[in-house]
Amino acid sequence: MSMLWSHCISKLEGELPPQQFNTWIRPLQAVEEGSELRLLAPNRFVLDWVKQHFIGKIEEVVSEQNLASIPSVVLEIGSRSAEAAQVRPANPPKKVGPARKQVPNNLNSAFTFGNFVEGKSNQLAKAASLQVAQSVGRTYNPLFIYGGVGLGKTHLMHAIGNEILRGNPAANIVYLHSERFVSDMVKALQHNAINAFKEFYRTVDALLIDDIQFFAGKERSQEEFFHTFNTLLENKHQVVLTCDRYPKEIKGLEERLKSRFGWGLPVAIEPPDLETRVAILMSKAQQSGTDLSPEVAFFIGKRIRSNIRELEGALRRVLANAQFTGRPITLEFAKEALRDLIALQDRMINVENIQKTVAEYFKIRQADLLSNKRTRSLTRPRQIAMALSKELTSHSLPEIGQMFGGRDHTTVLHACRKVQELKESDARFMEDFSNLLRILSN
Numbered sequence: 170m171s172m173l174w175s176h177c178i179s180k181l182e183g184e185l186p187p188q189q190f191n192t193w194i195r196p197l198q199a200v201e202e203g204s205e206l207r208l209l210a211p212n213r214f215v216l217d218w219v220k221q222h223f224i225g226k227i228e229e230v231v232s233e234q235n236l237a238s239i240p241s242v243v244l245e246i247g248s249r250s251a252e253a254a255q256v257r258p259a260n261p262p263k264k265v266g267p268a269r270k271q272v273p274n275n276l277n278s279a280f281t282f283g284n285f286v287e288g289k290s291n292q293l294a295k296a297a298s299l300q301v302a303q304s305v306g307r308t309y310n311p312l313f314i315y316g317g318v319g320l321g322k323t324h325l326m327h328a329i330g331n332e333i334l335r336g337n338p339a340a341n342i343v344y345l346h347s348e349r350f351v352s353d354m355v356k357a358l359q360h361n362a363i364n365a366f367k368e369f370y371r372t373v374d375a376l377l378i379d380d381i382q383f384f385a386g387k388e389r390s391q392e393e394f395f396h397t398f399n400t401l402l403e404n405k406h407q408v409v410l411t412c413d414r415y416p417k418e419i420k421g422l423e424e425r426l427k428s429r430f431g432w433g434l435p436v437a438i439e440p441p442d443l444e445t446r447v448a449i450l451m452s453k454a455q456q457s458g459t460d461l462s463p464e465v466a467f468f469i470g471k472r473i474r475s476n477i478r479e480l481e482g483a484l485r486r487v488l489a490n491a492q493f494t495g496r497p498i499t500l501e502f503a504k505e506a507l508r509d510l511i512a513l514q515d516r517m518i519n520v521e522n523i524q525k526t527v528a529e530y531f532k533i534r535q536a537d538l539l540s541n542k543r544t545r546s547l548t549r550p551r552q553i554a555m556a557l558s559k560e561l562t563s564h565s566l567p568e569i570g571q572m573f574g575g576r577d578h579t580t581v582l583h584a585c586r587k588v589q590e591l592k593e594s595d596a597r598f599m600e601d602f603s604n605l606l607r608i609l610s611n
C-alpha cells in the first residue's frame with residue numbers, strides 16, 4: 170500500500186465510525202503517481218458515494234501529512250490487480266475437466282429483489298446485494314450482511330441467489346444455515362466422507378451461509394469453513410454471509426475468520442423507520458390481494474416496531490380476522506384485532522425500562538436521568554431517553570416529563586427535536602440511538 174495512503178487510512182479509521190470506514194474507505198486502493206494520489210474504487214457505487222460524502226475528509230487528511238507538496242486526490246474505478254494484469258501475462262486458462270453436475274439449490278423463490286421494499290435502513294445492503302448478484306465474485310467478496318433479527322438479511326441472501334440464477338440458470342448456488350454446515354460436517358466426519366464434503370462446498374459458484382454467529386465456539390467447523398472460504402475466494406466464487414452482529418463483535422470466532430469476513434464488504438441492515446414499515450405493510454397486503462388503507466398501515470407501523478417479521482405477523486393476523494369475520498379492515502377493526510399484541514408490547518417497553526437501558530448503555534446511574542444535574546454526560550442520555558419514551562410508548566409529552574423528575578412538557582419536546590437533529594448530523598450519535606432502539610425492540 171502507498172505509504173501516504175497507509176498514514177491517511179489510520180487517521181481516517183480513528184475519525185470515522187467503523188461501519189462507514191469499513192464500507193467506504195477500506196475498499197479503496199491507492200496508487201501514488203507523481204503529484205497525484207489515485208484512489209481506486211471497486212465500482213461506481215462506491216466511487217459516487219465516496220465522492221459525495223468523503224472526498225473532503227480525505228483531502229483534509231492528505232493535506233495534514235506534512236508533505237513538501239500536497240498531491241491532488243483523484244478518484245476512479247479500478248483495482249491494482251486489474252492494472253497489474255495489463256502488463257503481466259494473462260491468467261492461465263482454467264483446467265478443462267469433466268462437465269460439472271448442477272447441484273439442486275434450496276433457495277426460496279419467494280424472496281426476490283422485486284418484493285424487497287427499500288428504505289433508508291436497508292438501502293445500502295440492497296444495493297450491494299444487487300451488485301453482487303450482477304457481477305458474481307467480482308465486486309464484494311465476501312458480502313457480509315449484518316443486523317438484528319427479522320430485518321431482511323435472509324430475504325436479501327435468497328434474492329442474490331435467485332437473481333444469479335435468473336442470469337445464469339446453470340449456476341451452482343448453495344444456500345444453507347450455518348448450523349446445517351456444522352451438522353453436515355459432523356456427519357461427513359462420522360462417515361469418513363470429509364473429502365467429499367470439502368469437494369462439494371469448494372466447487373459451488375456461490376455459497377450463501379446464513380446466521381454465521383452459530384459458528385462461534387465450534388472450532389473444527391471454523392477450521393473447515395476457513396479453508397472452504399479461502400478456496401472459494403481464490404477462485405473468485407462468491408461468498409455471502411449473514412450475521413446478527415458486526416464480524417469483530419462475534420465472540421468465540423477465530424481472529425483470522427473475523428478479519429477475513431471484513432475483507433469484502435460488511436453492510437448493516439438497521440431497523441426500518443416508520444415510512445419503510447408502512448411501505449412494507451402496504452406491499453405485503455397488496456401481495457395477498459388486499460388494499461390496506463394508509464390509516465391502518467400507519468397504525469400498525471407505529472405500534473409494531475420491533476422487526477419486519479413481527480410486522481408481517483401483525484398484518485397476517487388482521488387479514489385473517491377480516492377474512493374470518495367478513496368485516497372491512499377499518500382502523501377500529503385493526504385496533505381490535507391487535508389489542509393483546511399491543512398490550513403485550515406496551516408491557517415490555519415502558520418509560521422505566523427505557524431509563525434503565527439508557528443508563529446501562531451510557532454507564533450512568535438511572536437516578537441521574539431524573540435529577541437536575543446538567544453536565545453534558547447526563548443531558549444527552551437524558552434527551553435520548555425522553556425521545557425514546559416518546560417514540561416507543563404511547564405516553565404524552567407531559568406524562569413523560571413527569572416521569573423524568575417532574576419536568577415540563579416543553580423540555581421533552583426540546584429533547585425530541587434535539588435528538589432528531591443529532592441523528593441527522595452526527596453519525597456516532599445515530600449509532601448510539603440505533604443500538605438502543607435495537608436493544609429495546611428485541
Ligand SMILES: Nc1ncnc2c1ncn2[C@@H]1O[C@H](COP(=O)(O)OP(=O)(O)OP(=O)(O)O)[C@@H](O)[C@H]1O
Nearest residue numbers: 284285286317318319320321322323324449477478
Ligand atoms: N425490506 C423488506 N421488504 C419486504 N419484506 C421484508 C423486508 N425485510 C424483511 N422482510 C420480510 O421480513 C421477514 C423476515 O426477514 P428475514 O427472515 O430475511 O430476516 P433476518 O434478518 O434473516 O432474520 P433472522 O436474523 O432472524 O434470520 C421475511 O418474511 C422477509 O420477507
